Amino acid sequence: MADETLAAEMAQRVEELGYEMVELEQAGSRARPILRLSIDRPDSKPGEPAVSLDDCSRVSRALEPWLDQREGLSDRYVIEVSSPGVERPLTKPRDWDRFAGAEVSVKTRVPIEGRGKKVQGTLVGLRDGERVALQVDGDEVEIPLGEIERGNLVFRWERGQKR
Incomplete structure (x- = not known):
């Protein structure tokens, strides 16, 4: 389970970039946290490609400076940004x-x-x-x-x- 504050702040930043955060999973350890972020386009449809590797890279690069400055997050964090895949999780009421x-x-x-x-x-x-x-x-x-x-x-x- 991801830190709710971190998840809410990440979701807002991802949305500002024109995407939506589907899920955030926190793994790893306190010294080397791993943030696994799944993103999608707000208008994606089942079976259609929505998020490219370039999209994932763009989001990762945009979040890194913010994460670098985040209080309480080890500077040894790893961020992994990916598409939710064809069997996309349904995580929000909408x-x-x-x-x-x-x-x-x-x-x-x-x-x-x-x-x-x-x-x-x-x-x-x-x-x-x-x-x-x-x-x-x-x-x-x-x-x-x-x-x-x-x-x-x-x-x-x-x-x-x-x-």
Whole structure:
């Protein structure tokens, strides 16, 4: 779990650069912290390339001077900036509306409607800001946002698609 203050400040700086922070993971040690930052474009769509290596480099270079001056962060930190990938995590409430129509996988804290803790289906969207609606095997399933441990887009290779 990342330091919430650091995460909020990084998210703001990433947004000022024209991207959105998907996730921040803190790893390593206090003496040599590793900051793994996943970024995306605010208008990205499932299955479309969104973030390039140049984008990741740009964000990394822009954050380094700020991180160099950050109180309480070892000067031996490592920052790794990457794309969220084709199976992008859904980390913010707005993601559940933004990617409506896409196939998603959801892991919950408790079993949902006799389906277990892992549910996969087509994302309908976020209802009343608190329940994620999915189409699963012809049924609509609603999952309280607070019960979701992790959610992500599902990518399927299509026949004939280059790998």
